Amino acid sequence: MDVDEQIIRGCMRYKRKSQQKLWDLYAPLMKSICFRYARDMDEASDILQEGFLKVFLNIKKYQWKGSFEGWMKRVMVNTAINYYKKNQSNYYFEQIDEERTNEQEVDEQYEEDNAVDKMHESDLKKDYNTVARAGFTEDELMAALKTIPDHFRIVFSMSVLDGYKHKEIAGMLLIDEKTSRTRLLRAKKLLKNQLFEMSIKKLVK
Structure with a gap:
């Protein structure tokens, strides 16, 4: 979606009509991005x-390099991450040492799981084929994603859906890169299991 340059320049002059047009153009798309990181609508x-609000206040910082939509998406993701950290402050700061210990245990367990997965590759292919045949809608996929614990879901959304690198994720979430990778692996496994269960229910109806 290409936004009219006139609308952007109008927003830079804080014109209400231009701001309303920008909202009308992008609110549905941006809300879907926000929903990836939120617990509910x-x-x-x-x-x-x-x-x-941040877009309107900081729009003059847009330097006309790259797409305006991409710039807005980054603002929304940053806002979502800050919202998450603000509401999870105890989790991130007071319990960070305990969390890292737990993440290390998960990492070791996941390596063991991967070894088992390789031994049963044919069974895994059957699982993925079952998921593919179920033909999930976007709403169903999002519902499955919502079953994943917040700290796994956030990393999955940043990495898989919004294309952030582990170094960027680590910096934004105040974790190390290994923790980011571990959370992504765990999220993928949980999501696969959830989708497989949903597939069975859909296919037997």
Whole structure:
């Protein structure tokens, strides 16, 4: 979606009509991005409102390099991450040492799981074929993603859906890169298991 340059320049002059046009153009798309990081639609709406406020206040920082939509997406993701950290402050700061210990245990367990997976590759292919045949809708995929614990889901969304590198994720979430990789692996495994269970239910109906 290409936004009219006139709308952007109008927003840079804080014109209400231009701001409303920008909202009308991008609110649905940006809300879907916010929802990836939120627990529910109400929380996504809060993030969206805060994100658009940041867009309007900081739009003069847009340097006309790359797509404007991409710039807006980064603002929304940053807003969502800040919202998450603000509401999970105890988790990130007071319990960070305990969490890292747990992540290390998960990492070791995941290496063992990978070894088992390789031994049963044919069974895994059957699982993936079952998931593929189920033909999930976008809403169903999002519902499956919501079953994953927040700290795994956030990393999955940043890495897989929004293309962030582990170094970037680590910096934004105040974790190390190994923790980011471990969370992504764990998220993928949990999501695969959830989709497989949903596939069976859909196919037997």
